[in-house]
Amino acid sequence: MTRTAQYDLAVIGAGIIGAATALYLVEAGKRVALIDAKGLAMEASFGNAGALAFAEILPMAAPGLTRRALKWFIDPLGPLSIPPAYAPRIAPWLLRLLRAGRADRYQAGIEAQSRMMTLAGSEMDALLARTGLADMVHHDGALELYETRQAFEASMAGARQREAHGIALRHVQGEELAALQPGLAKRFAYGTFLPGWRTVSDPHVLARSIGEAALAHGAVFLKDRVTHIATRDGGVAVTLRDGQSVQAAQIVVAAGAWSHQLARQMGDRIPLETERGYNTTLPSGAFDVRRQLTFGEHGFVVTPLDCGLRIGGAVELGGLQRPPDFRRAQAMLQKAQAFLPGLNAAGGTQWMGFRPSLPDTLPVIGHSTRHPAVIYAFGHGHLGLTQSAATARIVRDLVLGRPPAIPIEAYRPDRFQLL
Numbered sequence: 001m002t003r004t005a006q007y008d009l010a011v012i013g014a015g016i017i018g019a020a021t022a023l024y025l026v027e028a029g030k031r032v033a034l035i036d037a038k039g040l041a042m043e044a045s046f047g048n049a050g051a052l053a054f055a056e057i058l059p060m061a062a063p064g065l066t067r068r069a070l071k072w073f074i075d076p077l078g079p080l081s082i083p084p085a086y087a088p089r090i091a092p093w094l095l096r097l098l099r100a101g102r103a104d105r106y107q108a109g110i111e112a113q114s115r116m117m118t119l120a121g122s123e124m125d126a127l128l129a130r131t132g133l134a135d136m137v138h139h140d141g142a143l144e145l146y147e148t149r150q151a152f153e154a155s156m157a158g159a160r161q162r163e164a165h166g167i168a169l170r171h172v173q174g175e176e177l178a179a180l181q182p183g184l185a186k187r188f189a190y191g192t193f194l195p196g197w198r199t200v201s202d203p204h205v206l207a208r209s210i211g212e213a214a215l216a217h218g219a220v221f222l223k224d225r226v227t228h229i230a231t232r233d234g235g236v237a238v239t240l241r242d243g244q245s246v247q248a249a250q251i252v253v254a255a256g257a258w259s260h261q262l263a264r265q266m267g268d269r270i271p272l273e274t275e276r277g278y279n280t281t282l283p284s285g286a287f288d289v290r291r292q293l294t295f296g297e298h299g300f301v302v303t304p305l306d307c308g309l310r311i312g313g314a315v316e317l318g319g320l321q322r323p324p325d326f327r328r329a330q331a332m333l334q335k336a337q338a339f340l341p342g343l344n345a346a347g348g349t350q351w352m353g354f355r356p357s358l359p360d361t362l363p364v365i366g367h368s369t370r371h372p373a374v375i376y377a378f379g380h381g382h383l384g385l386t387q388s389a390a391t392a393r394i395v396r397d398l399v400l401g402r403p404p405a406i407p408i409e410a411y412r413p414d415r416f417q418l419l
């Protein structure tokens with residue numbers, strides 16, 4: 001039997017982006033349906049590295065990417081991989097990635113990311129304060145580590161960009177480095193400490209708690225897959241797999257790495273791909289890690305969380321269908337054993353998540369170009385947790401017909417047609 005419901009907004013996807021957006025919208029007095037096929041924060045928002053990485057303003061297509069990528073490709077279990085069968089599918093996305101690295105676009109990307117991060121910091125603080133979740137954030141900074149002077153010096157251009165955008169950092173060596181992370185292998189002689197970096201105690205618990213706050217404020221959760229969206233009578237009809245139809249005045253597509261499939265139904269072709277990432281969470285006590293450690297040359301981070309020590313990262317450009325290849329998680333764990341001598345690598349839980357990524361490292365936030373009742377909020381790549389509150393704030397501004405908190409031209413859905 002078909003049932004019709006009436007909401008001001010249907011938010012599709014209850015990852016950290018959809019959950020935060022639903023909360024902002026119910027706080028603004030809107031009647032909201034939050035719809036997810038799996039539950040609250042069960043995909044990328046479940047098992048990420050938990051960083052509020054407000055310092056991460058550099059686009060992926062940074063100068064030197066091609067050189068680094070070629071080096072990484074040599075190792076089939078290295079930080080960057082493309083399953084051969086997926087190479088033809090990902091090729092257009094890679095071309096756009098290379099184009100985003102052109103000097104003018106790269107700089108424009110930094111400016112857009114920097115504005116977003118400034119908003120992300122203030123909105124996240126406000127969100128955590130009013131939901132009573134501020135205790136879930138550790139203000140302990142992050143330590144980026146380098147093995148060679150050459151690698152350290154190669155990071156300087158990025159460091160100067162960060163400093164020019166007001167991001168505090170300190171280059172550390174010797175005793176200061178050892179004090180920031182005791183027990184680190186001696187091969188890591190250089191580091192950069194980012195005091196403004198934060199980590200959450202558990203990304204899943206935080207995202208779920210934000211979703212629960214939205215429900216406590218009156219949002220209705222519908223656990224089902226959205227199979228179809230269609231504009232109707234000035235609003236949008238959302239069809240669920242069980243045959244229900246949800247009618248809403250506006251919808252927000254926040255379906256992470258699957259969002260382009262819904263956008264296509266609206267006639268918007270958006271080059272969203274997934275950067276699949278892997279990790280292993282070891283039982284607490286596996287090593288006394290004082291703050292998030294970034295091994296950039298090896299493409300992974302180590303994060304102390306309430307649920308254990310999470311070791312992972314990597315990028316596998318392999319699409320949404322291929323089963324996980326957990327040898328990637330194992331390869332990073334083995335490296336971590338060498339980098340943190342004495343690490344107890346037993347008893348870990350492996351995970352793979354689908355980062356939703358656009359080639360210019362910026363999300364898509366804004367109205368569909370064809371249907372003003374459809375708003376997009378997806379494609380945050382490596383930074384969705386970090387930028388969730390900012391995204392929710394912008395979407396709320398759009399829904400309320402207010403000027404967005406920051407200019408959103410750089411995030412518009414049709415920007416790839418303009419390039």
Ligand SMILES: Cc1cc2nc3c(=O)[nH]c(=O)nc-3n(C[C@H](O)[C@H](O)[C@H](O)COP(=O)(O)OP(=O)(O)OC[C@H]3O[C@@H](n4cnc5c(N)ncnc54)[C@H](O)[C@@H]3O)c2cc1C
Nearest residue numbers: 013015017037044045048049051226256277383384385386
């Ligand atoms: C290994 C790894 C480490 C990371 N580390 C960090 C980090 O430290 N800091 C950071 O900021 N970010 C990090 N990220 C990125 C971050 O996890 C993502 O950017 C973020 O979780 C994306 O949130 P989302 O809500 O857009 O997507 P998701 O969390 O994937 O949520 C999308 C939701 O939409 C639902 N959905 C999809 N299609 C439909 C449909 N048709 N109908 C109904 N529901 C649907 C899915 O079930 C899912 O719940 C990391 C990612 C990975 C993989």
